[in-house]
Amino acid sequence: MSFDYSMIGYRIKKARENKGITQEILAESMDVSNAYISKIERGRTPVNLDNLGKICAVLETSTDYILRGTNKISDDYTRNEIIDMLEGCSPEKIKLIALVIKPILDYNGDG
Incomplete structure (x- = not known):
């Protein structure tokens, strides 16, 4: 960077x-x-x-x-931090991360 x-x-x-x-x-x-x-x-x-x-x-x-130009408490900071972490990942790691994230995103909080 x-x-x-x-x-x-x-x-x-x-x-x-x-x-x-x-x-x-x-x-x-x-x-x-x-x-x-x-x-x-x-x-x-x-x-x-x-x-x-x-x-x-x-x-x-x-x-x-x-x-x-961002503050830690902002949502954009967290989003940018995640993007920065993903930049150096291999395609295999990206697939693994997607497998972990998808259930979290699909979770509706009712259960």
Whole structure:
């Protein structure tokens, strides 16, 4: 999976602005430079996992929102997660998964 760093930066900027936090405050809270935050927000520098965690903690947002633009609690997130899991499966595994899923989908809950 590849990431669009300009979209990640855009989401970080949006979350930061929604919290009313300046780049300077975010940078200070993470012990990094303003220039680093600016580069991340413009998609010029990829954010590493440690700093992503710090950003999310300060901005009180999820990594799922920053990386994918979705929240874990949404139905779309779960649907996308299932699709992602299926992408690497062999045709045989897909058939097996379908055999497991079909009875669940056919179940009407009356019994």
